Amino acid sequence: MQLSHTLAATSAVFDDPNLVSCAGLVPVLALAESAGLRDLADEHLTVPSDKGANAGLKVASLVAGMACGADSIDDMALLRHVGLGRIFSRVYAPSTLGSFLRAFTFGHVRQLDAVASRFLIALAGLTGLLDVGAGSAAGAEQVRDEAGYALLDVDDTIIEVHGHAKQGAGFGYSGVRGLNALLATLATASSAPVIVAQRLRKGAAGSPRGAKRLVGDAVRTSRRLLGKTGLVLVRMDSAFYGRGPVHAALKGGAAVSVTVRMGNPVKTAIATIPNHAWTPIEYTDAVFDESSGRWISRAEVAEIAFTAFASAKKSDQVTGRLIVRRIPDFNAAAHRAAGQDSLFDVWRFHAFFTTTDPDLLDTVAADKTHRHHAVIEQVHADLKNSALAHLPSGVFTANAAWLVLAVIAFNLTRAAGTAAAPNLARATTATIRRKLITVPARVATSARRITLHLPQAWPWEIAWTTLFDRGADPPPAPAT
Secondary structure: OOOOOOOOHHHOOOOOEEEEEEOOHHHHHHHHHHHHHHHHHHOOOOOOOHOOHHHHHEEEHHHHHHHHHOOOOOOHHHHHOOOHHHOOOOOOOOOHHHHHHHHOOHHHHHHHHHHHHHHHHHHHHHOOOOOOOOOOHHHHHHHHHOOOOOEEEEEEEEEEEOOOOOOOEEEEOOOHHHHHHHEEEEOOOOOOOEEEEEEOOOOOOOOOOHHHHHHHHOOOOHHHHOOOOHHHEEOOOOOOOHHHHHHHHHHHHOOEEOOOOOHHHEEEEEEOOOOOHHHHEEEEEEEOOOOOEEEEEEEEEEEEEEEOOOOOOOOEEEEEEEEEEEOOOOHHHHHHOOOOOHHOOOOOEEEEEEOOOOOOOOOOOHHHHHHHHHHHHHHHHHHHOHHHOOOOOHHHHHHHHEEEEEEEHHHHHHHHHHHHHEEEEEEOOHHHHHHHOOOOEEEEEEOEEEEEEEOOOOOOOOHHHHHHHHHHHOOOOOOO
């Protein structure tokens, strides 16, 4: 590809009032309107003073800006060009949206959490976000591995911030100065993850802080999405191995699969596993062991009955299965030099505690399912490549509201991709934005009708048109 003319023979003028930079906002916001985003915000948000007026319109503006790629309050100005004003009304200035966010308290953030939860449920009803279909052969294999469980993953991530004006910023477990975002994602065997709960915490907060409440919220929302008979498996890493998060999941009717720390009770339980109980498994790909500098592609698994929190009172104890994976330890000599016992002379052990039904997930399947917990890292990366590239305000509660709005925008773009084409149902936000949202168009008006003239031979014309037609569908009938 090369320029048809030299720059000396080319000029550029910003003077066309009929051009729209993000024509995909038309069907995307139509989808948001059908799911009731604006009405939900008007109903549940009670931000005081004039800054909280027209909450639904301001929330819709912020989500629209994020869908177009805005990752700061100033970036909301991308919605303010003249052409967009011909197809949307009440587009707020960035300063107005910033004042709206800074007026939030923790209670208002929780109100916005309620909006996000209800909006996701409505989106799922409109677009089938979590429907389990026949899928491909690989999808069918995953259904067998997971035995029909919907997978609820909980994990936190540090969002790096700069400067000294960020309220609540601190150095967390990663050694990076930032704020801590705790997320819960839900996926089925044939659907990509959606975010069902979120919470922003101080940067120095420990991973388990507030996890009990978030897990409870996430399980309740998952139940509303999947129905009362749906099976839910909550997967967590060892940072969340505690009575609070585990009991919150069990109380909501979910099973748990949580990595355990290698304390004395766990080591003792592993030592009682007989040699014949170990089943060889093969990793799908070799795993590089950084401590030894070697590739490992062989492992064995076994399980034993285990009681979690055995030292606590009886009502806090949880009975289940301890599933252990062992891999060859190529640093055996170093372990012996450090005075460690013979348990770790030949093998390195990784254990997790689960309450899943062994008839549904046997030892090998449970181990494979638990290892897929890392999929939540892709959601973290997606958010940080989109609206969470920055936390734009110096006010902690404004940033907490920004996180919830980023989650709403994430779920909305996921729903848009699902409605547009099967191959976009698992696409990242950046891909959906590039193919469906940031599409230029010229606005023409004739006989009281608006026509968007989009680029001829756009590669994703069919997907865009499908999404547009879905947005033009009549709204769903109210529930009786």
